[in-house]
Structure formats: C-alpha cells, structure tokens
Amino acid sequence: MSGRSSTQLFFACSQYAAATVTAAIRAGRFGPRAEHRRILVVSDTSYAPEVGTPLDRMDGFECLRPDYDTVLSWNEFIQPFHPAGWFPREQDTLLWERYLRLAWDLGDGPVEIACESIQANPSNAVAKIFSESPVHVYADGLMSYGPTRSKIDPLIGTRVARLLHLDLVPGLRPLLLSEFDVAAEVVPTAEFLKVLAELADAAPAFTGVRGQDSPDGEPPALLLGQYLSAIDVLTPAEEEALHVRMLRGAVALGHRHVVFKPHPSAPAGWSRLLEEEAERLGAELTVLDAPVIAEVVYQRLKPALVVGAFSTALLTAAAFYGLPVARLGTETLLNGLTPYQNSNRVPVTIVDALLPDLEDAPAVAAWSMPDEAAVQREVTGLVTAVGFAMQPKIYPELRSAAEVFLSAQPVSVRDRYFRRRRLTALALPGALPSQLDFIPRNPTVRRFARQARTWQRAASRRLPGSSRVNGS
16 A cells, blocks of 8 residues: 555546546646555446456557556456446445455545446445545546436435536537536546547557558548447447448538448448448448557547447547537437437437537538527527436426427427327426327327228229239
C-alpha cells in the first residue's frame, strides 16, 4: 500500500470509456496525482468476453497506462461469473469490501469510485460493495442526455458527486441523475482530443484503405456498424438491410470509395451482402475489421462523410472533428424501440433531430453542426419532453415543460417522437380523444373488427377475375 491518502478506482469497459476518464484525469478533474493511488479496473461486458480482446491488451493502451498506478481485471476477479450479471447479495457487501481491500491492497484508507452507467453492473455492484465511498459517474455517450433508465437506490444516488460527460451536443444539458441534483461537468474537449490523437498514433496501419495510402488521396465515405440486433433493436436481416441502404445512399451522393467499420462484436459474415452490393454498384468497398475506435479511423482516413444509425461516434465526428455526417434508419428505430422507456430512445431522438437524412442529398450538402443557441431552441425542449414521457415517475417536475413543448408542436413532430397511447396514458397534449380512448381495449369492437375483416376477405374471393375463381 502506497503512502498516498486515498485510492481512486476507475472502472472502464471500452477504449472510448478509458479515453474519456483518462482525459478527465489529465484535466485535473480528480485532483493531484501525488495525493491518490489510481487503479484502472477494466471489464468486458460483451456477450462472450472470453473470445474478445481485453481493453488493456488493445493497441494504444500503453498511451493510457502511465496515468494509473495499477491495472486490474474485473472479469478475472469475479470469474466464472459474467460482469454484466453478477452483483453481491445485500448481506454480503461488507465481506466483499473486506476481500477487495485485501486482494487489491487498498488498506483501510478512503476509496473513491469513478464508473460508467451506475444503474448497470459492474458499476452498481461496486457502488454497493463500497457503500460509504463517493461515486463519480462519467458518461461517454449520448445516453447521458437521457433520463436515468431505472430508479436508483437513494443510498447510491445520493452518493454520486457529479456526472462527467463529453460536450457532444453543445448547449444541451444531461438529464441523467438530475433527480439527485447531481452536477454535470464537462470533460474538456481539447484534453479528450489529445488522448484520441495518442491512440491514433499507436494504432497499426490500415493496409490498403483509401484516404491513407491511396495514390489519388481521395477520402472515402465511412459507414459505422452498431450491431443493433444484439440488443434486440433490429433483427439481423433488418440490420444487414440497413447497412446496404447506407452503402447505396453514400454511392448516390457520389462516393465511389466506401469503408465499412463493423461493430467489434458483429459476425464476420455480415459484410458479404455489402460486398455484393458494392460490386453491383461499381463502388470500391473496404471492410475495416481492425479493433480500433471510430475516432482513430477519423484521424487516419479523414473521411469525406460519416454515416450511421444513432452511434455516439456520429456526434464526435461532427462536434469534435468537423466531419460531414448523415443518419439513416432513425425513423424506423423511433417507431420500433420497445418499450417506450428503452434507453436508446434519447440517442436516436438526438441524432434524428440534429443530423441530416442520408437519402436527402440537399440536406446532407447544406448541413452544419448547430450552435448552442440553435440546440437550446430546437432540441432541449424535445429531449426534455421525451425524457419525461420515458420516466414520468422519476422526473415528475418535467411535466409542465413537456406540456408546453407538446402544445406548440405540429402533429407530424408529435407522431414522430411520441406514441399516442403514451401521451394518452400520461394525459399529455396530443393524446387520443377521451371519447375514443376505449376503442383499442373494447372486446366488442375488436370482435366486430375481426368479423368485418373475415367478410372482406370472403367477398374478395368472389370478385370476378379472382385467382381462386379462375382456378389458378
């Protein structure tokens, strides 16, 4: 045990997360180095972590390593359990704290915790184990702008000292953990970009990818895969079709060189349809399967266009690197996300509201990142109303703001971002008329509707020219 006064435990499950919290450390957000022993605890919460590459073995990790005294693996510590599913029983938390202090040589001194999503494991598990430690939550994506996705134990929520987040949408304030009056604090963008630059310098070369070593130097369009079928947002077939649409959209805008960056967990065979479609369209497609984050690709390739569904990387491309961006599939996702409280809803909403549709060429050509005033005018009210509709019991104080926003919106906006039944259940503007609200649930009306459909099908079979009448 070192002679420093306290120990800071930093939990990270991705290179992007580790880069975010490292940038916060370098910016002085966690105090002087001399006062704290700093331990980075890496974890892999993917479906099959045993076949993946641990964060501390990825290319570029050595750039982050000097900021920590020790690097430990949470997966190894709790094996054979999965880090996303394991948490201690309430009566065992004191025993686990004693064991962790012994195993990690923490001594009896104070411990601070810096972690990601506090409502999910391993963050929630660690916050329970160190039941008296202050907690610093850092958010590395668009979900920080949305509501806390489930009610948090006040014994944990009241210990959260602050929410550190990247300024992905300047002018928009995070809603996450605001029910506990947690102060939101921006991780300096300049420091974050320095960390990303170090990761880019350490990454291996992308052999044969245009924009890096091609003779003409023409930058490619970059397509971002998210593996949405793994989280049941789309089916595998729907996600493959979405990637093909991205390719067609990029080619329609004049991009003949396209790079597809699949999600690290996505199946290897998913690129076949894209390759076939690229050949049909006469485009040059490169599948970039290097285990690097999208921001490294931005710096290496400087793409002419970045296309995705609702990835946080779209906003880092636009806000941090000034790259042209476009979205695709958000309208389908807004309609398909279930339940309405799905934590992906706010990221999809933000991307849909801010970024141009790939299949709208004039919008893509004319788009630029909105300034803070425009964001506050056009997006803040929308995100507030969506956040209330998602979690009205956690944020009852947002009702009046949601009512004001919804009252001022045309039907097209309300129908795009809100479901009529949800508005009706919450008695918000845009709800179904009260005299018609009984219809979807009325068994008599449902029975007559079924009979009407049966009669309609029977009548169509008797029409002249019907295939059944002609015997075909």
